[in-house]
Amino acid sequence: MNISKCRLLVGLLLASCFSINVCAQIAAPREVKYRKNIDELSADELAAFEHAVKMMKVKSAKNIYDRTGFLWQAWVHNCTSVAVNDKRQYALGSGDNKQLYEVIKGQLNMGNDINDTMANPFNTCSFETQVRGTGNVIYENPGMCEHRKDTFFQWHRAEFYFYEKALQDADPEGLSGPSTKNVTVPYWNFTKPPTGIRYPKAFEDATSPLWFKHRLENPAGSKPAMPSYTSPYLMAYLIYKQDWQSFGGYSLGGAGNSGSFESQIHDTMHDEYVHGYLRNPATAGLDPLFYSFHAFIDYALEKWIEEHGSETITGGNWFMRGEQDARLQLPVGFEEGSGKKREPFSNYSKNMGRAELYYDTKKQGFAYQSGAFGEFVPKSQIDAIVAKHNLPGATLGDNPQSLFSELMSYGAHGPVARPNAIVQGKVKIQSLDGSKALIDIVRDAGSDDYSYQVDVYFHPQDVAADIGNKDFRMRYLVLTASYWALSGHHHHHHDDAGSSVPLRLTQDISKDINNLRLGGKDGQEWTVTLGISSRNNPSGKFAFSAPVINYSK
Template sequence: MRDDNGRLTRRNLLRTTCQAGVAALLPVGLGSTPAFAAMPQRKNIDDLTPTELDNYKHAFKIIVQRGLASATAKDGYVWQAALHNDFERVRPDGSIGACEHRSELFFPWHRAHLAGFEALLRAADPPRTADVSLPFWDWTKPASGMRFPTAFEDRTSPLFHDGRAHAVTPLTRRIQWDADEIRIKMVQETDWLLFAGEPLAPDGSGGSYGWVEKGPHNTIHGDIGPTMGNPESASRDPIYWSFHAYIDLIWARWQRVHTSATSPQPFTTPNTKIWVEPFTPVMADTAQTATMPAGFAYGYQYDFSIDAPAVPVASAARTQRDLESVQAGPRMTTTRAVRVAGEKRRILRVRDVAVLPDTTYAIRAYVHPPAVNISTLGEQERQRYLADSATVWKGHGHAHHPTNVNFDITNAVTALGNEFTVTLISDAKPASDSQFESARASANERIAQRPLWGTLSLEER
């Protein structure tokens, strides 16, 4: 292929010579055109040129049409969405399951899912789609549309979806996460297991939410609307790919700060298989975006200079002690007064947190003087004592195992001095704003029928 002046460009030469090798990575049924080898650069969807956006929509529409023609076509949208949504799906190894959440598999699984889909987009209708990449939605910035990027609000576009709350109302706030929280609390986190989540046990129990998942991921999924708010339907909404591309970008930022040739990506189980198609890697294959197997590598057009200088992953000595509760119920727990000494990092660990099949709920961790009774304060009064929070996304197919949730209460403890009390309070988060008050009351009644968490402990490091 040549440029507009008839010259054979280096990029097109590389693409042409690598086509045969990349084609072997794609499964039978993806067609004769391979995913091209030139590494795509993911851009903010609001920064795409009109041509780039049109080509992305064109490729997306082709994959959707393939899925409508055959639900079993692996290069069609129905199949690709089911990789995330279908919790009864039988994997090639005979295991059952879909997307991975609440463990360190969260980032690698979604990276592989997006990379495979991106390869299908590029192979959809070349040369027009040869340079297509998945655009990311930067949800730390004000939306260019009413609640979403304008590309997702065009009703004539294949990127539009009815299962979103498009209007801004008192109950459907504008979606924007604090960029400084991501930059400071998440990207600068030196503990991989706090940032990403802990590994699951062989039976699927245990694990934990990382900072990104318990915060913006679980919260914004439900805020977008009913389709994205349900793990069994989330990737039917075309916004899923751009929403998760920004999640992946946060991980890429973390890796730039904390990993290197001498400090590699610290996976606990690097050889765990990730069952997505057409890219079926092990976790270690996803360790860097630019070094994944040919045809699936990519980069980001993003100003990485906003992040701190490189800092190695830390492995600090730590101690842990259980906290005794003096008041406990299904939606609130208050501990006895806790005494601490010295300036240390302090993590509140909440074990055996229930993942409910049909209800998403929030947990807020308050750190306050022992004399303060949080239960008697109004919501605005409580805010001064709020140390950290988490959203527990409803589980559907994953709901049979509880998980663990960590809260960083360091700053709150430091502000109070050597004695404090912790109170956890939860409430339900309805998936949409229809009949909001009755939905919230019904959901809160459901979460009041069972304990939502087990023991609390304080980790000092």
């Protein structure tokens, strides 16, 4: 296709100012670059990745508003808006690249405590005071992460697409170190024991651009954590056995909210295991570990698509919010919708395109390469565990270990023996008749926003809820889920996330209802017991309603 025809086609189809970029996307297929396990990168691959992160930080030190820099890419995740002066230029320091890197390294790692974000306002989204003296202030909208609905996976995949393009753009010619043009985001398989003490070795090297002060660390000299915090069997079960809504989340305003992967895997890793800046959505993107952590989550999404296809994924028409530099290669099929841009600095895309653009990763030029020993538990092993728990005498309540307890037992994370609060309700065992059984865990309106873990037990009414007893926990546990406090991100995530209305956490318990029916419990009424725990609830008050079971098609 010649250039004039391509430009005409772009104008007719997209009416976009990105005609050159879009033309290139239409005309040329993408070279597929593979994301690898960070523990299996060659020395040269690791050096190039570290150099890319370093140079992105240098770009931000030269100008915090450089959209290809580390700070802006972090703000795409962290910030709904940031103050911008009329020159769109603000340097954190001066000097050569080495000096500038030391400046931003010091700024990012400032403070003696993980809560001390205000020691450096650029670690937050609020620095109007600092930039106001350099010109009139306007506000730009870097982006902000999506949670508690069916675009959780897609938004982060879009974010990582552009973050990876920024890595490749950091020093493609290798003028200051290894060339970054082929760098990809390596993933951290957090379902395996770490190669460092708590994290992959590369992230524990204090001389590396990947190191970050504000994350939870084990004492120096400790042995590596064994087993991993997250169970690989639980993750594999969710991938192989759950449909899109249960796995990936529910449409805004629909029957539920968080998918099981977000609430049972993602949230507790953020809040409990890594902690630090990953504890808060408004700071999480400042830790380089965040990107490798989420790269493996994206790999899990790819594994789900391999198993189930992408046809049932919802939310595909939503535009993924995030303002990205126009110099970065746009995804194939990109269009940004209607609406004007800000002037005079209009060299950006208003969003990251529709969610559905990212379902086919190879079309967009990236894919995942498994490590030498595989990254996911094979489906055959999960099938065998499920079949065992469906045998007569081995169903929920009859078996000393429930299905969920067994799946969870392959990781260090588990139910809490002494929860802060206990709330009870009832569940009637009945035929689902093609419906799903969804449990609503509801925190009352007016509560402070705090992260919490909830352990859900189903047990006969004549059995006391002895949560402190390990045998009780193993026999009757049906799920452990977490809610990650979104700290001011609420109104952008879900319609029930504000403190003025009750907050729901919805989970699919269909497997447990069906399992109880296999065990001959049809028609019985059992007790539902919630054990609720939190280590960051300042008030110490836990106001939850009795759990309710809903049935939804």
